[in-house]
Amino acid sequence: MHPRWLSHKDLKDFIDPLQGAGLSALEFELDDRLDSWNESLLLIKAAVELGLELSFHAPFREPHSLVGFAGNLRGSLEQKFHPLLEIAETWARRTEKMSTLVVHAAVSQPPADPHTLVADTIAFLHWVIETFPHLRLALENNHPSIMGEIKVGVQRSEVLDIANNFPSASLGICWDMGHDYLRHQQDEPPPEWYSRITHVHLHDVDHNDNDHYPLVLGNVPYQPWLQKLEQVGMKGIVVLELKGERLKDWSKDQIREALVGSIKTIAREVIK
Numbered sequence: 001m002h003p004r005w006l007s008h009k010d011l012k013d014f015i016d017p018l019q020g021a022g023l024s025a026l027e028f029e030l031d032d033r034l035d036s037w038n039e040s041l042l043l044i045k046a047a048v049e050l051g052l053e054l055s056f057h058a059p060f061r062e063p064h065s066l067v068g069f070a071g072n073l074r075g076s077l078e079q080k081f082h083p084l085l086e087i088a089e090t091w092a093r094r095t096e097k098m099s100t101l102v103v104h105a106a107v108s109q110p111p112a113d114p115h116t117l118v119a120d121t122i123a124f125l126h127w128v129i130e131t132f133p134h135l136r137l138a139l140e141n142n143h144p145s146i147m148g149e150i151k152v153g154v155q156r157s158e159v160l161d162i163a164n165n166f167p168s169a170s171l172g173i174c175w176d177m178g179h180d181y182l183r184h185q186q187d188e189p190p191p192e193w194y195s196r197i198t199h200v201h202l203h204d205v206d207h208n209d210n211d212h213y214p215l216v217l218g219n220v221p222y223q224p225w226l227q228k229l230e231q232v233g234m235k236g237i238v239v240l241e242l243k244g245e246r247l248k249d250w251s252k253d254q255i256r257e258a259l260v261g262s263i264k265t266i267a268r269e270v271i272k
């Protein structure tokens with residue numbers, strides 16, 4: 001959910017057909033630099049009032065970076081992250097339900113040492129676990145590097161290596177199936193991968209590798225992946241993760257049809 005899409009006053013009308021199709025949760029990005037951030041806070045409240053479960057995406061745009069968290073930037077980074085993560089923690093406490101917090105592993109412009117970025121990520125995750133007891137962490141596989149970025153947590157093995165520093169009760173993995181598809185490697189995930197997944201980001205990708213479309217293109221092989229997650233008993237949320245700019249030339253009817261269709265497709269695979 002993004003505050004640019006609609007006002008909290010319009011949430012009920014927007015959500016009604018989606019709830020009918022199987023929608024039960026909304027995910028919000030925590031970033032006070034988003035335009036209409038205050039509207040985001042009102043949307044979170046409205047979502048709770050409509051009986052929706054919440055999940056949250058940790059801030060990941062500058063100045064919210066994990067780079068330096070294992071070093072001498074830790075104090076100032078904690079100060080930047082704390083007020084935003086506290087919003088998620090407060091809602092989780094108030095609704096008496098643990099909320100998922102999705103986190104990307106560290107990303108840096110060069111020069112950067114990937115080992116240091118892994119250490120920064122692990123230090124950050126430890127801090128969140130200790131500081132925000134009502135948040136259930138999900139480490140997301142990152143979008144492959146673009147324009148020379150140095151990224152960790154793109155390959156499944158890298159995500160598992162970081163996750164294995166934590167007990168699964170404290171930290172699971174958010175499988176971003178679109179990002180995974182963008183690696184353009186057709187390797188089947190190992191059983192260890194399936195057993196660590198607690199949250200899913202799902203979106204389609206076009207032929208130019210633009211991601212975060214509704215499920216209308218048929219490129220991301222999500223059906224066997226979702227079926228396998230259902231078989232292994234994954235209980236987490238599957239989030240249809242969209243970028244509004246991909247839909248900017250679509251009519252309202254087209255958008256509603258694509259969203260309802262995508263949610264029905266997900267519900268068919270995961271709600272048994």
Ligand SMILES: [Zn+2]
Binds near residue numbers: 140
């Ligand atoms: Zn994602």
